[in-house]
Amino acid sequence: RKEVEQDPGPFNVPEGATVAFNCTYSNSASQSFFWYRQDCRKEPKLLMSVYSSGNEDGRFTAQLNRASQYISLLIRDSKLSDSATYLCVVISETTSGTYKYIFGTGTRLKVLA
Amino acid sequence: EAGVAQSPRYKIIEKRQSVAFWCNPISGHATLYWYQQILGQGPKLLIQFQNNGVVDDSQLPKDRFSAERLKGVDSTLKIQPAKLEDSAVYLCASSPRFLRGQNTGELFFGEGSRLTVL
Numbered sequence: 317r318k319e320v321e322q323d324p325g326p327f328n329v330p331e332g333a334t335v336a337f338n339c340t341y342s343n344s345a346s347q348s349f350f351w352y353r354q355d356c357r358k359e360p361k362l363l364m365s366v367y368s369s370g371n372e373d374g375r376f377t378a379q380l381n382r383a384s385q386y387i388s389l390l391i392r393d394s395k396l397s398d399s400a401t402y403l404c405v406v407i408s409e410t411t412s413g414t415y416k417y418i419f420g421t422g423t424r425l426k427v428l429a
Numbered sequence: 430e431a432g433v434a435q436s437p438r439y440k441i442i443e444k445r446q447s448v449a450f451w452c453n454p455i456s457g458h459a460t461l462y463w464y465q466q467i468l469g470q471g472p473k474l475l476i477q478f479q480n481n482g483v484v485d486d487s488q489l490p491k492d493r494f495s496a497e498r499l500k501g502v503d504s505t506l507k508i509q510p511a512k513l514e515d516s517a518v519y520l521c522a523s524s525p526r527f528l529r530g531q532n533t534g535e536l537f538f539g540e541g542s543r544l545t546v547l
Contacts, residue, residue, distance in 0.1 A: 320471075322471075324469070348534050350534065350535075352536075358540070359520060359538035359539060359540055359541055360472065360520075360536075360538055361538070362535045362536070365534070403471055403472075405536075407534055410484065410485060412484055412485075414460075414477070414479055414484040414485070415534075416474060416477060416484075416485055417462070417474070417536055418474070419464075419471035419472045419473070419474075420471050421469075421470055421471045422470075422471045
């Protein structure tokens with residue numbers, strides 16, 4: 317089983333739609349969680365951190381469910397510019413006491429005019 | 430503030446040849462990572478440095494890949510000899526040392542080095 321799993325998509329949605337992505341992780345001791353966005357042929361960039369209490373940034377809402385070991389990203393009122401790949405990232409502590417970032421495969425979103 | 434610098438941006442080689450990629454992280458960032466991203470997949474960690482020491486190289490194919498960060502600043506990733514399946518984007522990233530609750534934990538990526546092996 318992969319440490320971080322995502323549905324690769326693609327998700328094709330019309331402008332203005334609401335779309336949700338989920339991600340599951342296998343290590344229950346994982347420390348921190350993020351969503352990164354990656355545009356075609358570009359490097360990944362931080363979109364938002366994910367907290368158990370849920371957090372919102374404009375049209376984007378992220379949620380963490382530790383009991384079920386999944387995180388979610390909700391995008392409301394989708395824009396054409398939201399078309400990208402969304403990467404789920406989990407930070408886990410290693411046996412040597414450092415931290416490593418584990419990326420999911422990414423979920424591709426295409427917003428259609 | 431200058432971002433993570435990588436070079437070259439693009440490289441085309443034939444199989445069995447060698448190639449080297451260079452990365453200069455953001456000044457002051459203790460941790461440096463090399464990721465391999467194959468088309469359609471998420472980034473896969475190859476090696477992680479804390480200052481000039483290796484903290485994780487469990488997924489580095491050590492028979493052909495090597496990496497160093499001699500002075501705890503810039504780093505070089507080498508592939509020798511290259512195989513067709515090494516065609517990918519090699520992403521370098523850096524971050525301050527992750528301290529839970531004390532920093533964002535954000536990774537800062539360079540633009541990547543795109544390798545094509547023919």
